[in-house]
Amino acid sequence: MRKISIKDVAKKAGVSIAAVSQILNNKGQRFSEATIEKVLQARDELGYVPNSAARNLKGRHKRLIGIIVPSFRMPFFADIIQSMQASAPSDVNLVFLGSTDESLQDAIFSLVERGVEALVFGRHIPNRAEVNTFLKKRNIPYLVLDQNADINAHDMVQTNEFTGGSMAASHLMSLGHRDIALILPNNLTDNMRQRRAGFLDTLSTANLTPKAIITTTLSKHGGLAAVHQLIQSKSTAAFILNDEMAIGVLRGLAYQDIKVPDDISIIGYDDTDYAEFMIPTLTTIAQPVWEIGETALKMIIRRLDHPNLPLQTEFFDVKLVIRESTGPVKNTKGNH
Amino acid sequence: MRKISIKDVAKKAGVSIAAVSQILNNKGQRFSEATIEKVLQARDELGYVPNSAARNLKGRHKRLIGIIVPSFRMPFFADIIQSMQASAPSDVNLVFLGSTDESLQDAIFSLVERGVEALVFGRHIPNRAEVNTFLKKRNIPYLVLDQNADINAHDMVQTNEFTGGSMAASHLMSLGHRDIALILPNNLTDNMRQRRAGFLDTLSTANLTPKAIITTTLSKHGGLAAVHQLIQSKSTAAFILNDEMAIGVLRGLAYQDIKVPDDISIIGYDDTDYAEFMIPTLTTIAQPVWEIGETALKMIIRRLDHPNLPLQTEFFDVKLVIRESTGPVKNTKGNH
Structure with a gap:
């Protein structure tokens, strides 16, 4: 899939690349509100992500993966988080986000605009269709833990x-x-x-x-x-x-x-x-909380490295x- | 303080604004490794942050604040996090980062490059001088909780x-x-x-x-x-x-x-x-964990809104x- 470039945004908005760059880089004060609006709209419609030089210049930059959990106070999620942190390869940084149903969508958008490369959902996704469209458009892969077992179209980690x-x-x-x-x-x-x-x-x-x-x-x-x-x-x-x-x-x-x-x-x-x-x-x-976290992270990284892999699903057993x-x-x- | 612009980076690197924009926006494949290197070095030396349109276009975008904790498994920090989440105003998103001594600096750099506007440190900062220089240069304010009581030059929340x-x-x-x-x-x-x-x-x-x-x-x-x-x-x-x-x-x-x-x-x-x-x-x-979290968040937001405020310090009492x-x-x- 071809990645949307700043040029595409400029063309769609009918302005110069320099104008887009300045507006999206927070130096667009001299432009009219209408122009700013056009550029932001073009960006949103095309799904342009002004990410940093992270993806191509490996070794200098790390990939950022966002993990979304319902609560940091539930030990189950605290353990998932800790296992991901402990097993994250050296070229990956993780950020964690807790959110209510109301704030989730907004939080995702904000992270993606800032160049998060992939997401793991440890919580139920309320506006599922909208979130999916938003992420697909921007080629941001995501993985769901078993709170979302009814989503079938995504990489998934489940326990029995x-x-x-x-x-x-x-x-x-x-x-x-x-x-x-x-x-x-x-x-x-x-x-x-x-x-x-x-x-x-x-x-x-x-x-x-x-x-x-x-x-x-x-x-x-x-x-x-x-x-x-x-x-x-x-x-x-x-x-x-x-x-x-x-x-x-x-x-x-x-x-x-x-x-x-x-x-x-x-x-x-x-x-x-x-x-x-x-x-x-x-x-x-x-x-097996520790394994669940580790595996979920490995799978989403594999997806980043190989976007066209077939669907990945991993099942874990439980024990008394x-x-x-x-x-x-x-x-x-x-x-x- | 004047914010470093993409123009400054271009001038320092001796290349065009378009070249800087493309290199920093991950579309710089056609440039030589030497040119890419020059641009990245200029960016780092000047402390240029290619943040999104967040700051000026209020209402459309949210401000992102990063909170750094030693561990998500310690209930004290889980509570601090939860209190911040619950009290975050609607124009602010929070991301949380747990990190070891070794990974901290790197994690900070990665977040800042992606446009985090402010940081709260809930953990000891190991490479303190370097971190401070890095954040100062980019005008990223930060607040420290009492794990860093020996830092005196920053907004701080402490308990007795x-x-x-x-x-x-x-x-x-x-x-x-x-x-x-x-x-x-x-x-x-x-x-x-x-x-x-x-x-x-x-x-x-x-x-x-x-x-x-x-x-x-x-x-x-x-x-x-x-x-x-x-x-x-x-x-x-x-x-x-x-x-x-x-x-x-x-x-x-x-x-x-x-x-x-x-x-x-x-x-x-x-x-x-x-x-x-x-x-x-x-x-x-x-x-008073809940108050500590709320207050820390309020203080760092106040700092974002009013960069030239005098030093803010808040002390909390404990009780048996x-x-x-x-x-x-x-x-x-x-x-x-």
Whole structure:
């Protein structure tokens, strides 16, 4: 694909190359607002990216890749980020961007205008069609993590979330639990939906449905707030859709003097670096976060080097990590 | 100060403006390596920044501010980041950069070349003089958080770390503890040095020195690894220089069946969002992280708007948050 040049912008706007250069380089004060407008419009329509000398003059400049995450406070994303940083080759710089649904599109545009060469989306993309058109036009490759599994046209890294949910159910059932609660965030991303589906599907093989389904906010405080309903449900075990919420549940149960796992078993999801430091340590489903980050970065760099590669997709397996927070059901607790 | 223009670069390199524009805009293939070299050298010597139309065409473009942190995994920085994001005005975009000592300078250069308008340093700057010269030359303002308190020539946000350390000592002494351990990371940043100084100074007012000084890595695992020495020291209380390490200490003590606070009192520093979810909840010194982030961002934006403002410095107070992990000394435990 031919890259749009400053000449193309000048031609479309009907002005000189020097005028375009000055306007786009912030020295266009002497031009009329109408001329400036024409140039910016031509630039946007053609998708011209005034990037620096980065791509051709290797060794002098580094390539810049932008990583977009929903939140820096969620340990899962903090770990993804850290693994990318640690594994970035020496000719690549990474910048990270957290953004709300509202600000995302705008943030992308701003980065691209400044010469970001590729993007990795660790979060759901709300204005998907628009973002895709914008990036395609400018030949900016992007890769999506599994929050966007329903996008099929892009390089993608996924983990086997359905199996993860299924493993959580099997583990609790194998310990004799039949009264099992499910604690979910209010808004489910696509991968969380699969997690839930795997869990419910496996329960159903034993003719079980959750004893209670409790929705709350996706945070430690959300987990804490769900404890009252969890206790009332008289469940002997609970699958909590991520470790952050599970940490809140553990704390809430301790306030009520309910012992984990003697009175109730708790299993989380993610195996964030806090899981093994909880008291009791948290049984959870581990995603290979470090590998996910490394692989995603490798794939997007490969795409930059070889724009015409076929679609790249990488699947990762999850695994059950049994720690202190799950144990056998006590018959006296079953209430049935 | 007059901004360096593309014309200046052309003049210095002895080539046409069009040539500079093409070379810097990645369309310079037809030029000799020597010409390219001359242009890049002129650009670097003059400090020319080919930024986009951002500054003058307000309303169309957003200003980009880069925030540099040591790690995304440390909750303190995750919180700073989140507070900046949440409070960023609509005409500002933020990008975040984590970096090692080795990669920092390079990362800064890359961001600036791409038109970042200002920087906030949440980490120690290793090649300080060089970084300063580079940024000054390009009129890129920057602000430092208190990891760099020894830089005096820049806008700065600090917290009263000496008082924080002092409060930790006073709290433990007020509970009757005299055998107090101090757990430190191997490498102390400038603010941590002040924290330690405040702690030691206050102990000394009661003619005390730490029962043990234990150094370890700045992480949960580091805290865990320090527990053996802590137990051997027969201290009745410990001040741990940050919450992350304190979480590891709590976990390690639980493995040895040592009760907190009955057998030993533990106090951390930072009041990260995990502190109140620990079992027991963690007594700590709270920094107003949210305000620190908001204020730093406001200050750097003010600097962008008014480059000639006098030096801005903001100090924040810390406070003691008493939770479950500290309690009165038991006389039977004192060993003296």
